[in-house]
Amino acid sequence: MSDRSRPTLATVAARAAVAPSTASLVFAGSDRVAPATRDRVLAAAADLGYAGPDPVARSLRSRRSGVVGAVIGDRLAHAFSDPVSVQLLDGVTEVLSPLGVGLLLLPGDADRHGPTLAQLAHVPLDAVVYATCGLEDDPALVHLQRRGVPVVAVDGPCVDDVVFVGIPDRRGTAELAGHLADLGHRRVAVVTLPLRLDGTRGLVGAARRAGTHHRTVRERTLGVEDTFGPVPAWETAANAVEEGERAGRQLLDVPAGGRPTAVVAQSDVLAAGVLRAADSLGLRVPEDVSVAGFDGAELPWLPPVRLTTVVQPTTEKGRVVGRAVTDLVAGRRPDDVVLDVHLSVGTTTGPPPPS
Numbered sequence: 001m002s003d004r005s006r007p008t009l010a011t012v013a014a015r016a017a018v019a020p021s022t023a024s025l026v027f028a029g030s031d032r033v034a035p036a037t038r039d040r041v042l043a044a045a046a047d048l049g050y051a052g053p054d055p056v057a058r059s060l061r062s063r064r065s066g067v068v069g070a071v072i073g074d075r076l077a078h079a080f081s082d083p084v085s086v087q088l089l090d091g092v093t094e095v096l097s098p099l100g101v102g103l104l105l106l107p108g109d110a111d112r113h114g115p116t117l118a119q120l121a122h123v124p125l126d127a128v129v130y131a132t133c134g135l136e137d138d139p140a141l142v143h144l145q146r147r148g149v150p151v152v153a154v155d156g157p158c159v160d161d162v163v164f165v166g167i168p169d170r171r172g173t174a175e176l177a178g179h180l181a182d183l184g185h186r187r188v189a190v191v192t193l194p195l196r197l198d199g200t201r202g203l204v205g206a207a208r209r210a211g212t213h214h215r216t217v218r219e220r221t222l223g224v225e226d227t228f229g230p231v232p233a234w235e236t237a238a239n240a241v242e243e244g245e246r247a248g249r250q251l252l253d254v255p256a257g258g259r260p261t262a263v264v265a266q267s268d269v270l271a272a273g274v275l276r277a278a279d280s281l282g283l284r285v286p287e288d289v290s291v292a293g294f295d296g297a298e299l300p301w302l303p304p305v306r307l308t309t310v311v312q313p314t315t316e317k318g319r320v321v322g323r324a325v326t327d328l329v330a331g332r333r334p335d336d337v338v339l340d341v342h343l344s345v346g347t348t349t350g351p352p353p354p355s
Contacts, residue, residue, distance in 0.1 A: 007045075007048040007049060007050040008050075009023050009024060009027070009050070011048060011050070012041065012044050012045045012048055012050050013041070013044075015044035015047065015048060016037075016040045016041045016043070016044035017040075018037060018040070018041060022037065022041070023041050026038050026041040026042065066100060066101055066102060066126065067101070067102050067103075067104050067123075067124060067125055067126060068092075068096060068101055068102070068103055068104065068125065068126055068127045068128065068129060068325055068329075069103075069104045069105075069106050069120075069123065069125045069127075069128040069129070070089060070092070070103050070104065070105050070106060070128075070129045070131045071106045071115065071128060071129065071130050071131060071140065072085070072105060072106065072107040072131050072132050073132055076105065076107045079107065079132060081240065081241075081269075082132075082239055082240075082267070082269055082297075083269075083297040083298055083299065084267070084268075084269075084295045084297050084314050085131070085132050087297075087314040087315045087318065088131060088132075088154065088314050088315070088317060088318040088321075089103065089131065089318060090315060090318060091314070091315040091316060091317060091318020091319040091320075091321070091322065092129060092131075092318040092319075092321050092322045092325070093318075093322070094315075094318070094319060094322065095318075095319050095321075095322025095323055095325075095326065096322050096325065096326070099326065101126070101325075101329075104123065104125070106119070106120070106123075106128075115140065117139065117140060117143050120140055120143055120144065121143070125144075125149050126149075126150075126329050127149060127150040127151070127152065127325045127328050127329055128144055128149055128150070128151050128152070129151075129152045129154065129321055129325060130151065130152070130153040130154055130156070130157070130162075131154055132154070138157065141157065141159070141162070145161060145162075150163075150325075150328035150329065151163070152164075152165060152321050152324045152325055152328065153165070153166075154166065154317065154321055155167065155169070155215060155216050156214070156215030156216060157215060158215060163324050163328065163333070163334055163336060164336040164337075164338075165317060165320050165321050165324060165336070165337045165338075165339075166317075166337075166338055166339070167312045167317070167338060167339050167340070167341050168338060168340070168341060169215075169216055169219035169220050169223065169294075170219040170220070170222050170223040170226070171223065171341075172220075172223065172294070172310040172312070172341040172342075172343070173219070173220045173221075173222075173223025173224055173264070173294065173310060174223040174224075174226045174227060175223075175310070175343045176223070176224075176264065176292055176294075176308070176309075176310050176343055177223060177224045177226065177227035177228060177264070178227055179292075179308070179343060179345060179349065180227075180262045180264070180290065180292070180349065181227050181228070183262075183290070183349065183350060183351050183352070184351050184352050185261050185262040185290065185352050186228070186261070186352070187259070187260045187261050187262070187352075188224065188228050188231050188260055188261070188262045188263070188264060189231055189232040189233070189234065189251045189260035189262075189263050189264070190220075190221055190224050190231055190232070190233040190234070190263070190264050190265075190266065191233075191234050191236060191244060191247040191248070191251070191263060191264070191265040191266065191270050191271075191273075191274060192217050192220070192221060192233050192234065192235045192236065192266050193214070193216060193217050193220075193236065193239055193266045193267060193270070194214070194217070194235065194236060194237060194238060194239070195214050195217050195235055201234075201235055201236055201237040201243070201246070201247075216266070217266065220266045220294060221233060221266075224264055232251065232260070234247040234250055234251055236270060239267050239269055239270060240269065240270075240273070241269055241270075241272050241273040241276065242273060243270065243273060244265060244269065244270035244271065244272060244273020244274050244276075244277070245273035245274070245276045245277045245280075246273070246277075247265075247270070247273070247274065247277075248263065248273055248274035248275075248276070248277025248278060249277045249280070249281065251263060251274075252274075252277060252278060252281055252283060252289060253277075253281055256353075259289070260289070261289060261290065261352035261353060262289065262290040262291070262292070262349065262352070263289060263290070263291050263292070264292050264293075264294075265291070265292065265293045265294070266293075266294055267293060267294055267295055267297075268293035268294065268295045268296070268297040268299055268307060268309055269293075269295075269297065269299075270293065271291055271292065271293030271294075271307055271309070271348075272293075272299055272302055272307075274291050275291050275302070275303060275305070275307075275348065276303075278291065279303070285305065285348050286347070286348055286349050286350035286351075287350065287353060288353055289353075290308070290348060290349040290350055290352070291307070291308075291348045291349070292307070292308040292309060292348065292349055293307050293308070293309040293310075294309055294310045294312075295309060295310070295311070295312060295314065296309050296310070296311030296312060296314075296344060297309075297314075305346065305347050305348050306346030306347045306348070307346050307348050308343075308344065308345050308346040308347075308348050308349040309343075309344055309346070310341050310342070310343055310344070311341060311342055311343075311344050312339065312341045313339050313340075313341075316339065317339055320337050320339065324337070
């Protein structure tokens with residue numbers, strides 16, 4: 001169909017014998033139009049094959065795209081295999097969807113943290129949520145701020161002019177570390193989330209740890225070190241069970257005298273991998289090694305154990321993010337929010353084995 005023959009709002013209004021402004025109210029979902037008039041306009045639109053106002057033109061007029069971006073600093077395959085990411089995004093959409101706002105996922109890949117600047121430059125966005133990121137030196141964040149796009153950061157980064165919604169990562173992990181210390185553990189190792197999402201994995205050296213720019217990783221590591229001092233830390237390349245298993249084998253497949261008696265994983269997904277590694281090495285949990293996680297995620301495929309973990313209100317965190325986005329788009333600056341966490345002691349931690 002050519003532009004000349006394509007029906008317009010004006011032709012629909014003429015067919016329905018109403019003013020164009022009335023037809024516009026119908027397609028905007030306004031309750032200011034009588035039901036009979038609404039039915040007449042919609043019937044005329046159906047007869048003419050009119051699908052509604054051009055969304056691009058409408059966004060230009062309103063200066064709103066109806067789209068909120070969600071920056072995900074990893075591949076979608078990893079993000080969607082992580083129940084915490086799914087619960088968070090579900091909480092966000094629970095608030096935004098009834099408002100007619102769509103959530104556009106902006107993932108990274110194996111070689112890149114989040115979307116490229118070129119991708120962001122071509123996407124009309126009312127606001128952006130840093131959903132599973134936290135890098136404090138992300139050039140994409142600088143780009144968005146220069147564009148004037150409002151940003152809500154989940155767990156980080158903590159920078160000026162960005163609304164922060166998070167949890168007390170350090171305090172929660174410190175409580176977990178205190179639990180292990182009370183049980184008698186002294187040799188503890190940490191399996192960390194990626195520090196910079198650049199594919200690096202292995203024991204984290206002092207220089208790399210000093211240059212950490214992922215707030216969650218830094219805070220959860222410090223929470224352990226508040227109790228035990230510097231501890232061995234194995235950095236994973238992604239938040240995936242396979243990465244946790246690889247890290248677990250590296251830390252546990254050593255003589256008993258040099259083996260950590262407890263492993264703290266920075267997510268429940270990574271902890272599940274450590275449990276798998278312990279089982280493959282013939283180690284009993286918690287008799288030979290204690291394993292703990294973070295998140296309180298639902299892992300129905302986990303072996304028949306109850307993971308000791310720090311529980312965070314992930315879905316509620318997503319709802320808080322959704323409400324913050326709504327305020328920002330409306331021109332209001334909401335307060336930062338820090339939600340509480342609590343320690344849940346399961347069956348995967350116990351006293352260390354005899355020396």
